[in-house]
Amino acid sequence: MIPGISITEILTLSTILFFIGIYGFITRTNLISILISVELILNASVINFVMINKYLYPDILQGVLYALFIIAVAAAETALAVAIIFNLYKQTSSVEVKETETMKF
């Protein structure tokens, strides 16, 4: 529906974005970077919601509403995660992910 851009390209974009996020989530050792990676994953899914809504049901806006909803939840989740990271920093003076290993005991 968007002139010049097919759904395949957009889906490819969101898939790439998703796996970049996953790669970052698995490989990064800094908690802030991991948080950013999680945001990438969320954004990839948001793009999917909007695009599939646009191509399958052009006359209703449910997918777009979900996208807004996800953005709101992502903001809240980020705030929570940052709060946790701050507290961890207070304890260990670092935001490295390996410091959280001690939490399994």
Add this chain to the structure above:
Amino acid sequence: MQTAYLLLIPLIPLLVFLVLGIFNKRIKPAVSGYIGVAGLAAATMLSCFAAFQYFFVADKVNGAYQTFIQKTAWMQFTDTLQVDMGIFIDPISVMMLVVVSTISLMVHIYSRGYMKGDAGYTKFFAFLSLFTFSMYGLVLATNLFQIYIFWELVGVSSFLLIGYYYTKTSAVAAAKKAFIVTRFADFGFLVGILIIGYYTGTFDFEALNNPAGSAIQNWAFTSTFMGLSAITWALILIFMGGAGKSAMFPLHIWLPDAMEGPTPVSALIHAATMVVAGVYLVARLFPMFLFVDDGFVLQVVAYVGAFSSLFAAVIALTQTDIKRVLAFSTMSQIGYMMMALGVSGFDGHEGVGYMASMFHLFTHAMFKALLFLGAGAVIHAVHSNYLQDMGGLRKYMPVTNFTFLVAALAIAGVPPLAGFWSKDEILVAAYENSPLLYGIGVVVAGLTAFYMFRLYFGIFWGKNTRYAHTPHEAPLSMTIPLVLLAFFTSVVGFIPFSRFVTADKMGFEAHLNYPLAAIAVAVGAAGILLAWLFYKTENDLSDRFAHAFGSLYLWTSHKFYFDELYLFITRNIIFRYISAPIAFFDKKFVDGTMEGIGNKTVLLSRKIMSVQSGKVQDYAFGFIGGVVLLAAVFIYLWTF
């Protein structure tokens, strides 16, 4: 007859026990002594009042004393089989109430002097009260189960009091020995009770003892085992329990060691009351013993009693610990009582053995308690249990000397003291039944007189020992019970016992059998005379005699090596060939399996522990890897 107030008799000592036990540290020793004595005095007065009411006021039915029962159902098993708790008033239980109360009161008063300054003074009185409560419960039991409960309770109090000096290794060992041996016997008792409950459907003494009741009438219709009916076996097993408590051969080994306890305890528990519980049990079930299997079990009782009596009397000849001599003497006299029960019939004069047994129980309690308390006074003064350390004490302890002499004469059967009358009745009963038992009875009478006067002369006459501290006469709190008991010992023989306590509860007139009495007195006098020759003054006659007997003397002084035999059996046979393999099986196979499962689980979890690294990313990787894998599988399945 009112019976409600009789409940107070066991409850008062229980209350005293609770008060002294709970406020153990907060009560001053002097006060706790008074509390104990006051409680017992109240119980004694109630007991004596009950005896008066029962024998003189309450009406007889058809010339027989009635049985009063007050009970409540405690546990209901089936429609017919239930366990009651209550009180059972009949001649022997009333008589036992008087015996237990009197002796216990005397021992309480005596203990105030004897235990003075002991660290566990209050505890001691608490235990004494516990024992007295249990003994009352045993005496008043209405059924086999109740008697069993209190039977174990007296066992526990006996254990506690034997091990009273718990810092002494020998006392601890003795307490353990007493508990285990009697407990072993009580196992037989329990099995007997269960067999009776299974075949007769009742535990009640009244139902069991009714000669026309189903328990006695139908004994032959129960299943048989090795030629004897189940009820016969049950009675044999019940007698085994009684034999354990009453230290009958071959379960007697605990009694001499039990002398490790304080002397008042020996007087109360191991001479006068608890050890006669076995006799009381047989007397309690007497109609069953007599009528089931035509008195087969009663024959067993008679011969076990007679043999124990002779056996213990022979051992008592050579012991040098004065309390042990008295312990073997107790065993011997209880054997006498058992023998008398064993030769008894039921109706009228045929029941003379039963009457004689109860009479001897009554008189023996008095003079044996007196002997023990006297021995306690001597030990208190000399600080030794051994005859070698004594001698010539008559100059220092006139009251003890006199009361001990009274008791020794009584047990030797010198008229008109208590022992003469009861022993005469026993010998009459034995004479009418079997010459062998009568012969044993006469021999034991002679031996009793001899060893008792060996003891008496050894303590109060004999050599003039020099004492490190001059011995003093015991304080008033100890001599008053001695004098009172000496008084009882002199007079209780004149009670016309056969009018009150008989097997059929009817009473009869007993007459002194002059020829038999003359023989008994002559034998007793011979024993005393021999002891006089041997021990009155220091001489070597007794040593020469001991040498003449040689190995027999050695065997006797080692109690025929029964302790060693039991040790050998338990340690070298039971422990090694039964317990050790079982323990091995338990440790290696039963425990091994369980521990193996546990250990393997721990090992496995150690191995897989590294999977849980604590890194979120590892988990995420696992999760995503899994999703990818599943996705690949599904895509493959869908596409092809």
